[in-house]
Amino acid sequence: MNNINGGSFSLGLNNNFNNSDPFNGGPKPDIIIQELDSEKIKFILTNTELSVANALRRLMIAEVPTIAIDMVEIELNTSVLADEFIAHRLGLIPLDSMEAEKIKYTRECNCSQYCPNCSVELTLHAKCVQDGQSLEVCSRDLQSSDPRVSPVLKDDNDKGILIAKLRKGQELKVKCVAKKGVAKEHAKWSPCAAVAFEYDPHNRLRHTHYWIEEDEKKEWPPGPNANQEPPMTDDEPFDYNATPNKFYFTVE
Amino acid sequence: MNAPDRFELFILPDGVKKISYVPDPNVDKAATFTIEKEDHTIGNLIRYQLLKENQVTFAGYKMPHPLEHHVTVKVQTVKETAPETMMAKALNDLIGLTGHLRQKFVEELAKAKAASISGDTLLIPEHDSLHHPHHPQQTMPPTLSAPSNVGGGAVANLQQHVDMDF
Numbered sequence: 001m002n003n004i005n006g007g008s009f010s011l012g013l014n015n016n017f018n019n020s021d022p023f024n025g026g027p028k029p030d031i032i033i034q035e036l037d038s039e040k041i042k043f044i045l046t047n048t049e050l051s052v053a054n055a056l057r058r059l060m061i062a063e064v065p066t067i068a069i070d071m072v073e074i075e076l077n078t079s080v081l082a083d084e085f086i087a088h089r090l091g092l093i094p095l096d097s098m099e100a101e102k103i104k105y106t107r108e109c110n111c112s113q114y115c116p117n118c119s120v121e122l123t124l125h126a127k128c129v130q131d132g133q134s135l136e137v138c139s140r141d142l143q144s145s146d147p148r149v150s151p152v153l154k155d156d157n158d159k160g161i162l163i164a165k166l167r168k169g170q171e172l173k174v175k176c177v178a179k180k181g182v183a184k185e186h187a188k189w190s191p192c193a194a195v196a197f198e199y200d201p202h203n204r205l206r207h208t209h210y211w212i213e214e215d216e217k218k219e220w221p222p223g224p225n226a227n228q229e230p231p232m233t234d235d236e237p238f239d240y241n242a243t244p245n246k247f248y249f250t251v252e
Numbered sequence: 253m254n255a256p257d258r259f260e261l262f263i264l265p266d267g268v269k270k271i272s273y274v275p276d277p278n279v280d281k282a283a284t285f286t287i288e289k290e291d292h293t294i295g296n297l298i299r300y301q302l303l304k305e306n307q308v309t310f311a312g313y314k315m316p317h318p319l320e321h322h323v324t325v326k327v328q329t330v331k332e333t334a335p336e337t338m339m340a341k342a343l344n345d346l347i348g349l350t351g352h353l354r355q356k357f358v359e360e361l362a363k364a365k366a367a368s369i370s371g372d373t374l375l376i377p378e379h380d381s382l383h384h385p386h387h388p389q390q391t392m393p394p395t396l397s398a399p400s401n402v403g404g405g406a407v408a409n410l411q412q413h414v415d416m417d418f
Binding site: 023028029030031032033036037043045048049050051052054055056058059062063107182184185186 | 258259261262263291292293294296297299300301349352353356357360361363364365368
């Protein structure tokens with residue numbers, strides 16, 4: 001392995017480190033969930049480093065696979081909107097991706113183009129027949145070939161996301177193929193809207209410098225996580241060796 | 253037109269090693285590792301992990317170019333060990349760490365769900381549940397073998413304005 005010309009590097013399964021303690025005997029990282037509902041979670045990650053927190057944030061944004069419409073066949077489009085415009089709007093519609101783990105990536109599937117193992121077909125057919133009133137085509141009108149994957153809707157009355165508006169005589173007929181992907185390829189596959197994390201709410205580590213007009217305390221009131229850590233006292237010495245180890249996450 | 257494929261960002265081409273290293277020609281116990289198809293997510297994580305080790309005297313990473321999808325990690329160690337040894341240890345430790353975090357999160361999630369069921373807020377659906385909690389199909393029995401259920405509400409809704417000629 002150690003030749004001067006360099007070479008390959010492998011993470012051997014039978015090396016000496018398999019039983020090593022990744023935490024060097026220090027406290028183990030911990031997660032505490034503070035808030036949880038169907039579209040938001042707040043948790044605190046402790047006893048770990050900034051790099052771990054940031055890696056977690058980046059992973060949630062860009063590398064968690066979801067399902068989104070990737071190919072659109074437009075059979076008929078007599079609406080005022082261009083084909084590619086509608087295709088783009090369809091791509092951005094969030095689909096229920098709870099089953100994403102059970103669907104293959106198309107590139108890893110054996111089929112020639114796409115198949116039920118690696119894709120879900122959604123069809124949409126709408127035509128406006130009413131006089132003087134435009135028809136709103138919404139994401140609820142998409143009919144999925146797989147009951148596990150369908151557009152996300154709030155409740156029974158939710159019509160979903162507006163795709164296009166049709167006037168009398170205009171018709172839209174499309175076939176969409178939804179595939180699994182990650183947001184590194186296109187942001188439409190991102191599973192979350194916003195991921196934010198904060199650390200050191202009292203700026204004890206001096207990682208940020210506040211712009212002050214007159215009075216810092218007045219102009220920078222304590223943030224939402226400030227009650228989690230003791231406030232700074234005025235004569236507190238600066239610990240230049242301190243590192244952040246408590247991270248407050250909010251994921252939507 | 254000549255834009256590179258976006259999957260080049262994360263798909264390792266056939267025959268390419270995920271990670272390779274070149275020892276430094278001038279400095280003893282120093283090497284440059286190249287990790288293909290990765291970015292700051294993993295680069296910074298590895299750098300931090302390496303810096304935790306007392307035997308590592310230098311660790312730094314860079315993404316040489318934003319259009320070339322690899323990161324390089326430079327490592328120098330004390331003479332008792334070797335960069336590749338410390339890299340292997342760092343990667344092993346990271347695998348342990350992520351495993352631990354995953355387990356912690358799953359435990360916490362179960363607790364939070366239990367709490368929210370007894371309380372009245374909440375809820376992320378069970379992972380293997382069929383439908384989104386707010387999904388209109390939620391009230392239907394979760395049967396896979398009922399294609400007629402597909403988008404139940406949507407069908408009715410659509411029929412108002414489809415299949416009608418004027």
